Amino acid sequence: MITRLAALPGRLAESGRVRALRMLWGAGKGWTAAVALLVAANAVLPNASLVALGYAVGRIPAAAAAHLHGAPGRALAVALLVAGLVYAATLLTGPYQEWLSACVKARLVDDLQSRLMAAVSGPVGVAHLEDPETQNQLELAKGRLTGHVPADAPVALASAAGSRLAGIAACAVLATFRWWLGLALLAVWLLIRRPLRKIVLTQIVGFRTKAEVLRRAWYFLYLAIRPTAAKELRVFGLGDWTIDRYREHWARGMATTRESYARLGRRAYLLAGVVLAVYLVACGTLAYAALHHQIGLRELSVMLPLLPATMYAGTVTTGDISAEWMVSALPDQAALETRLHAARAELSGGRDAAGLPERGIRLEGVRFAYPGGEPVLDGLDLDVPAGRSTAIVGVNGAGKTTLVKLLARMHDPTGGTITVDGVPLRDLDPARWQRRFAAVFQDFNRYPLTLGENIALGAVEHAADEDGRARAAERAGALALAEEIGWDTVLSRQYAGGTNLSGGQWQRVALARALFAVEHGAKLLVLDEPTAWLDVRAEAAFFDRFLDLTRGLTSIVISHRFSTVRRADRICVLDGGRLAEQGSHDELMAAGGIYAEMFRLQAARFHAPEEDA
Numbered sequence: 045m046i047t048r049l050a051a052l053p054g055r056l057a058e059s060g061r062v063r064a065l066r067m068l069w070g071a072g073k074g075w076t077a078a079v080a081l082l083v084a085a086n087a088v089l090p091n092a093s094l095v096a097l098g099y100a101v102g103r104i105p106a107a108a109a110a111h112l113h114g115a116p117g118r119a120l121a122v123a124l125l126v127a128g129l130v131y132a133a134t135l136l137t138g139p140y141q142e143w144l145s146a147c148v149k150a151r152l153v154d155d156l157q158s159r160l161m162a163a164v165s166g167p168v169g170v171a172h173l174e175d176p177e178t179q180n181q182l183e184l185a186k187g188r189l190t191g192h193v194p195a196d197a198p199v200a201l202a203s204a205a206g207s208r209l210a211g212i213a214a215c216a217v218l219a220t221f222r223w224w225l226g227l228a229l230l231a232v233w234l235l236i237r238r239p240l241r242k243i244v245l246t247q248i249v250g251f252r253t254k255a256e257v258l259r260r261a262w263y264f265l266y267l268a269i270r271p272t273a274a275k276e277l278r279v280f281g282l283g284d285w286t287i288d289r290y291r292e293h294w295a296r297g298m299a300t301t302r303e304s305y306a307r308l309g310r311r312a313y314l315l316a317g318v319v320l321a322v323y324l325v326a327c328g329t330l331a332y333a334a335l336h337h338q339i340g341l342r343e344l345s346v347m348l349p350l351l352p353a354t355m356y357a358g359t360v361t362t363g364d365i366s367a368e369w370m371v372s373a374l375p376d377q378a379a380l381e382t383r384l385h386a387a388r389a390e391l392s393g394g395r396d397a398a399g400l401p402e403r404g405i406r407l408e409g410v411r412f413a414y415p416g417g418e419p420v421l422d423g424l425d426l427d428v429p430a431g432r433s434t435a436i437v438g439v440n441g442a443g444k445t446t447l448v449k450l451l452a453r454m455h456d457p458t459g460g461t462i463t464v465d466g467v468p469l470r471d472l473d474p475a476r477w478q479r480r481f482a483a484v485f486q487d488f489n490r491y492p493l494t495l496g497e498n499i500a501l502g503a504v505e506h507a508a509d510e511d512g513r514a515r516a517a518e519r520a521g522a523l524a525l526a527e528e529i530g531w532d533t534v535l536s537r538q539y540a541g542g543t544n545l546s547g548g549q550w551q552r553v554a555l556a557r558a559l560f561a562v563e564h565g566a567k568l569l570v571l572d573e574p575t576a577w578l579d580v581r582a583e584a585a586f587f588d589r590f591l592d593l594t595r596g597l598t599s600i601v602i603s604h605r606f607s608t609v610r611r612a613d614r615i616c617v618l619d620g621g622r623l624a625e626q627g628s629h630d631e632l633m634a635a636g637g638i639y640a641e642m643f644r645l646q647a648a649r650f651h652a653p654e655e656d657a
C-alpha cells in the first residue's frame with residue numbers, strides 16, 4: 045500500500061503542477077492574472093534593476109568629466125532615477141507575493157478542505173476510515189505531515205517559475221555579449237537542475253513511505269498537548285515517555301529526508317565545481333574584452349552582476365523545494381477523492397427505506413471479518429422483530445457492536461444475508477436506511493457545542509424544534525441539566541463560557557440526542573451500553589423508563605448489565621460468532637445455559653456474604 049503511495053515522483057510532481065494551475069484558474073480569473081503579474085515581476089524586475097544600475101554606472105565617467113553638468117549630468121540623473129524606481133519595484137515584489145499568497149491561500153484552503161471533508165464523509169460505511177492507507181493519504185493531502193500546505197502551491201510555483209525565467213533572461217542578456225557564453229551558462233544550469241531536482245523528488249517519495257511513522261509522531265505530540273489524555277499521562281508519569289516516543293518517531297520519519305539533504309549538499313558541492321569553471325571562463329572573457337576595449341564600462345557593469353543571476357535558470361532554491369512539497373500533496377487529494385468516490389459504490393442499493401421495518405430484520409448465516417482479521421460473526425442466524433426490544437448479550441469481543449454496525453450498514457457482511465421485511469438490506473439505499481436509526485454508541489460523540497446543539501444533532505433539520513428537544517431531554521433524564529446550565533452553554537471548557545460534563549451527564553445528553561431523532565421519525569433505536577456511565581439511581585430510573593423509551597420502536601440494547609438486559613422482550617446470546625441462546629429472561633434462566641450462568645455470576649456479586657465483599 046505504502047509503495048503505491050510512494051511511486052513515480054516525476055509524474056507525481058507534473059500532475060501536481062497541472063492541478064495547481066487548475067486550482068488557481070478555479071479561484072478566479074482576477075487571481076490568475078495577479079499571479080501571472082507576479083511571474084512577470086519576478087522574471088523581469090531583478091534583471092531590469094541590474095541592467096538599469098549598470099547603465100547608470102556606465103554614465104558616471106562622462107557625467108564626472110562634465111562635473112555633473114549639462115547633458116551627461118542629466119543623463120546620469122535620469123539613469124539613477126530609473127534604476128532607483130526599478131529597484132524599488134523589485135523590493136515591492138516581496139510584500140506583493142506575501143499578500144497574494146495569503147489571499148489565494150484563503151480561497152483555496154476552504155475549497156481543498158471542504159473537498160476532503162466531502163470525500164471522507166461520502167461513503168456511507170466506515171471501512172475507509174479504519175483503513176491506514178486512507179489515513180496516510182489524508183494526512184499527506186492536508187500537508188500536515190510535511191508542514192507545506194497545498195493551497196500555497198500556485199503562488200509558490202509562480203514565484204519559482206518567475207525566478208527561473210529571470211535566470212534564463214540573464215543568460216539571454218549575456219548572449220548579446222557572447223552568444224556562446226549565454227548558451228554555455230544556460231546549458232550548465234539546466235544540466236545541474238535535473239539531478240538536484242531529482243534528489244528533492246526522491247526525498248519527497250522517501251518521506252511518503254514514512255507517512256505512518258510520522259502519523260505516530262503527530263499522535264504523540266497531540267497526546268502530550270490535549271487535555272483528554274492529561275490525567276493518565278500525569279498519574280503514570282508518562283510526560284517524558286511521550287516526548288521520547290515523539291522524538292524517536294519523528295527521527296525515523298525524517299531519516300530519509302535528512303539523508304537526501306546530505307546528498308543534495310554533496311552533489312551541490314560537486315556541481316559547484318563545474319559552475320565555478322564556467323564562471324571563471326565567463327569572467328575571464330569579460331575581463332579580456334574590457335582590457336582590449338571591446339566593451340565599455342556600461343556593458344561591463346551590466347554583464348558582471350548578471351553572471352550570478354543566471355543561476356536561477358537551474359538551481360534548486362528553498363522556494364523550489366517548498367513548492368515541490370506543496371505540489372506533491374495535490375495528487376494525494378485527487379487520488380483520495382477518486383478512491384473514496386469508488387468506495388461510495390461499495391455499499392450500494394437504491395430502494396427506499398421509508399416505513400421499514402414493519403415486520404422485522406432477519407439475519408441468515410451471516411459471516412463477517414474485518415480486513416485481515418479472524419471471523420467475528422460466523423454463520424449467525426437471528427430475528428429482530430419490528431416494534432419489540434431485543435437485547436444482545438455476550439462476552440467482550442463476542443461481536444455485539446459489530447452486529448449493530450452490520451445492521452446499520454457501516455459494513456456489509458462477507459457472507460450470508462440480512463433482510464428487512466424480506467427485502468435484502470443490500471438493496472436498500474444505505475444513507476436512507478441509516479436515517480431510520482437512532483443510536484447511543486458505546487463511544488458516543490461529545491461535541492464541543494452547546495447543550496441544545498448536542499441534542500438537536502439527532503435530527504439537525506429539525507434543530508428549531510425546542511419543544512421536541514425538551515421532551516427528548518426529559519425522557520433521557522437530561523432536563524435538570526438543561527435547567528441548571530442552560531441550553532446555550534458550550535459543553536467544553538476549552539471554549540469561552542463552556543463547562544465540562546461528567547461521564548453520566550454526557551451519556552444522558554447522548555441518549556437525549558437519540559430520542560430527539562426518534563421524535564423526528566427514527567424507528568430503530570440502538571442502545572450500546574446505555575447505562576455504563578450512569579449512577580445507580582439514574583440506572584434504576586432508566587430501567588423504569590425502558591419500556592416507555594422503546595415503545596413502538598424496533599430497539600436493540602447491548603449491555604453487560606443484566607438489570608438492563610432483562611427488561612427486553614427477547615434476549616439473544618452471541619457466542620463463537622453465532623447465536624447460542626435466545627428467549628425471554630425467564631425462559632433463559634429456566635434453560636440454565638450461558639445466560640443463566642452469566643446472570644447468576646453477576647447477581648452473586650451483589651448478594652455476596654459480607655466476608656466475601
Ligand SMILES: Nc1ncnc2c1ncn2[C@@H]1O[C@H](COP(=O)(O)OP(=O)(O)OP(=O)(O)O)[C@@H](O)[C@H]1O
Nearest residue numbers: 174414417420438439440441442443444445446447
Ligand atoms: N474496526 C475494527 N477493525 C478490526 N477489528 C475490529 C474492529 N472493531 C472490532 N474489531 C474486532 O472484532 C471483534 C468484536 O468486536 P466488537 O466490538 O463487535 O465486540 P463486542 O461484543 O461489542 O465487545 P464488548 O463487549 O467488549 O463491547 C473483536 O475481536 C475486535 O477486536
